[in-house]
Amino acid sequence: MLKLTKKADYGLMALKYLAEHPETPALSAKDVADAYGIPAQLLAKILQRLTKTGLLRSHAGMNGGYALARDARQISAYEVILAIDGPFFITSCTRGAKSCELTPSCTIKEPLARVNDTIAGVLKSISIHDLADREHGDAAAARDRQGLVTLTV
Amino acid sequence: MLKLTKKADYGLMALKYLAEHPETPALSAKDVADAYGIPAQLLAKILQRLTKTGLLRSHAGMNGGYALARDARQISAYEVILAIDGPFFITSCTRGAKSCELTPSCTIKEPLARVNDTIAGVLKSISIHDLADREHGDAAAARDRQGLVTLTV
DNA sequence: CTATATAGGACCGTTCAAGTCGTATATTTG
DNA sequence: CAAATATACGACTTGAACGGTCCTATATAG
Ligand code: SF4
Ligand code: SF4
Numbered sequence: 001m002l003k004l005t006k007k008a009d010y011g012l013m014a015l016k017y018l019a020e021h022p023e024t025p026a027l028s029a030k031d032v033a034d035a036y037g038i039p040a041q042l043l044a045k046i047l048q049r050l051t052k053t054g055l056l057r058s059h060a061g062m063n064g065g066y067a068l069a070r071d072a073r074q075i076s077a078y079e080v081i082l083a084i085d086g087p088f089f090i091t092s093c094t095r096g097a098k099s100c101e102l103t104p105s106c107t108i109k110e111p112l113a114r115v116n117d118t119i120a121g122v123l124k125s126i127s128i129h130d131l132a133d134r135e136h137g138d139a140a141a142a143r144d145r146q147g148l149v150t151l152t153v
Numbered sequence: 154m155l156k157l158t159k160k161a162d163y164g165l166m167a168l169k170y171l172a173e174h175p176e177t178p179a180l181s182a183k184d185v186a187d188a189y190g191i192p193a194q195l196l197a198k199i200l201q202r203l204t205k206t207g208l209l210r211s212h213a214g215m216n217g218g219y220a221l222a223r224d225a226r227q228i229s230a231y232e233v234i235l236a237i238d239g240p241f242f243i244t245s246c247t248r249g250a251k252s253c254e255l256t257p258s259c260t261i262k263e264p265l266a267r268v269n270d271t272i273a274g275v276l277k278s279i280s281i282h283d284l285a286d287r288e289h290g291d292a293a294a295a296r297d298r299q300g301l302v303t304l305t306v
Numbered sequence: 307c308t309a310t311a312t313a314g315g316a317c318c319g320t321t322c323a324a325g326t327c328g329t330a331t332a333t334t335t336g
Numbered sequence: 337c338a339a340a341t342a343t344a345c346g347a348c349t350t351g352a353a354c355g356g357t358c359c360t361a362t363a364t365a366g
Contacts (some may be wrong), residue, residue: 060331159354
């Protein structure tokens, strides 16, 4: 419950790794997979997905691989999770068609939707750069974030 | 991914329902289940769990049922989720023994742990009373919450 | 004693995450 | 061109977790 998918997890790691190696024009899925011990084939598909959603740019063939499509500061954890795991909902009801049967009678879905938005806001406020940069703690960034993260239930 | 368990969902609904009926000494699992269309047996076990963790008090026999063990304001959504679904972790690594194989090489677990704490903070800041009271929007409560919810990555 | 209720274990079907395999295609290099 | 490397993508398998049911034991009010 409320657990991040390993795929999303791997995706974040990979993007972080790419962000940390801006000098290299492209890193292959295998490179990244080996660096962390992630199953190569699995990571490949994750990166393909991130490519399709425009977060990465790919290049096939020898010395090919992936590179960030944007600055690491402009890619949020939310986007990554969204790209890999699909729409982000903490409840089952908002799950499009296959929703919860008792959506009409349910009285907590609106408050939970706000919680959902709050958590999404938290994830949106975190960039790949934030993950990559060990020395962050940046007070200004923290202050910026705070606005997004306010919750009113 | 990052989806709330229906059991936790049901638990929150039930507690909210109990909070809305403070006059009655106890409501049976069936009462609550019927009110929302939740499978009665399932809800029963959820309530039993909440009782074991001390959030509810139960009374067997006729006219028995469950009642909040504390004031609705003193019960957080976090406690409910914790009681029903067990320890709250968004990553697989912190999952006690059965952790992720690549915990040592992973470089994003610390930042994700902070995200975890932030989300936990959000859930801790929400009480059953907040869910039950339609007219909340209470500016003071929102301000109180804001402190808990600050994120520094 | 009987109806109602909690308490709790065993069980089952479905879903979904995680990972593998196989194949097609693009690109660089010799 | 041919071989090596790498992306692209779909099919498939496995295992665990979730959601739910059933069955039995126990407590208690009337
Ligand atoms: S409708 Fe209510 S019970 Fe059903 S998934 Fe949404 S919040 Fe949970
Ligand atoms: S160690 Fe890293 S990859 Fe493994 S679960 Fe924790 S955060 Fe995810």
